[in-house]
Amino acid sequence: MKIAIPVNENKSESSICVSFGRAPYFMLHDVEEKTTKYIANTAAEAQGGAGLKAAQLIVDSGANILLTIRCGQNAAEALNAAQIKIYKADGLGVAENLAAFLEGKLAPMTQFHAGFHGHQ
Amino acid sequence: MKLAVLSGKGGTGKTFVSVNLAAAAGSAIYIDCDVEEPNGRIFLRPENLISKTINIKQPVFDSEKCTGCRKCVAFCRFNALVYVKTKPMLFSEVCHSCGGCRLVCPSGAVSETEKPVGNVECGKSGDIRVVTGCMDLGEASGIPVIRAALAEAPDTDDLTVIDCPPGSACSVMESIQAADYCLLVAEPTAFGLHNFKMVYELVSLLHKPCGAVINKAGGKYTELDDFCCEHGVPVLLRIPYSEKLARLGASGQIAALSDSEYAEMFRSLLGDIRREAHV
Numbered sequence: 001m002k003i004a005i006p007v008n009e010n011k012s013e014s015s016i017c018v019s020f021g022r023a024p025y026f027m028l029h030d031v032e033e034k035t036t037k038y039i040a041n042t043a044a045e046a047q048g049g050a051g052l053k054a055a056q057l058i059v060d061s062g063a064n065i066l067l068t069i070r071c072g073q074n075a076a077e078a079l080n081a082a083q084i085k086i087y088k089a090d091g092l093g094v095a096e097n098l099a100a101f102l103e104g105k106l107a108p109m110t111q112f113h114a115g116f117h118g119h120q
Numbered sequence: 121m122k123l124a125v126l127s128g129k130g131g132t133g134k135t136f137v138s139v140n141l142a143a144a145a146g147s148a149i150y151i152d153c154d155v156e157e158p159n160g161r162i163f164l165r166p167e168n169l170i171s172k173t174i175n176i177k178q179p180v181f182d183s184e185k186c187t188g189c190r191k192c193v194a195f196c197r198f199n200a201l202v203y204v205k206t207k208p209m210l211f212s213e214v215c216h217s218c219g220g221c222r223l224v225c226p227s228g229a230v231s232e233t234e235k236p237v238g239n240v241e242c243g244k245s246g247d248i249r250v251v252t253g254c255m256d257l258g259e260a261s262g263i264p265v266i267r268a269a270l271a272e273a274p275d276t277d278d279l280t281v282i283d284c285p286p287g288s289a290c291s292v293m294e295s296i297q298a299a300d301y302c303l304l305v306a307e308p309t310a311f312g313l314h315n316f317k318m319v320y321e322l323v324s325l326l327h328k329p330c331g332a333v334i335n336k337a338g339g340k341y342t343e344l345d346d347f348c349c350e351h352g353v354p355v356l357l358r359i360p361y362s363e364k365l366a367r368l369g370a371s372g373q374i375a376a377l378s379d380s381e382y383a384e385m386f387r388s389l390l391g392d393i394r395r396e397a398h399v
Contacts, residue, residue, distance in 0.1 A: 049200060
């Protein structure tokens, strides 16, 4: 099982990034292999459709699970089609959220926001 | 002359000024580009309506022919395509109908289908030709309907009034593209001035000559006048708040057709605009 998390930096002390589509990096944690790698999010600078481009990265990374603070409707639809499950992260700690997820303490995400389309 | 009437903030009186200018001109074309809520027709009540459906093109992917090369996904600058499992998945409200995916596909797997997004209604109100763009509920972009509505205006010596959507985003840019002159309608309030500055910036970027109409004028707030003065924007008309105008508007009447004083006010405004625009 591979878990993807949007993060602010490509190192283990990093916090979770509150944005999914525009997070600078994605952390990819392989639970069985106990390995962690970081992929740069090439969607972060996209003018529009950043969530969809980021979803493509997650789909291609082979992740099965996404832990995130928030996620847009379009990205959720793409991830859903790829059978990637989305869980709502609780707080910004990466290690804490990974542990909480593995203990079954995180809830599947049920609220997806509409596009920001240039608004904040 | 093509005259675009716009405002940053909604509800400042774009439609009020637009329909009155068309009425004061007598023979004119009125185009409602405020496709999310086209209200000009409530006042102009056009007859003999002919409605056209407006379609956009959307790509369709044939999974038999798709080899999974992803050239289309990489090409789409709007990121409307995500490759999931065996073929690209389309996010239709992100798609801008550019047709690029079909052009770059090396295996002919992309065809196009038409999707309705709204309609354009044409009719007559006396000597005013009334064109109304109406976007379907739930659509993300009004641009295709705005383009179709603007295409209904022939090149003519008559006045063409383009009643724009509120704000200063893409749909407004599209609406004023062909305008010879832009009339900015604003209320003298802090909120009004804030949004006035945004539309002023837009028309300046597009090098459009412009003038202002201050609606519900006469209060203590002078910053809007100060801004116009500093930036050389001529204030062509100040319309004081009046209960009479409010009553006429609320009952769907056009002031310039109901009252000789207002008829004269808008005729005079039109003369000033023509002078400013040199048309």
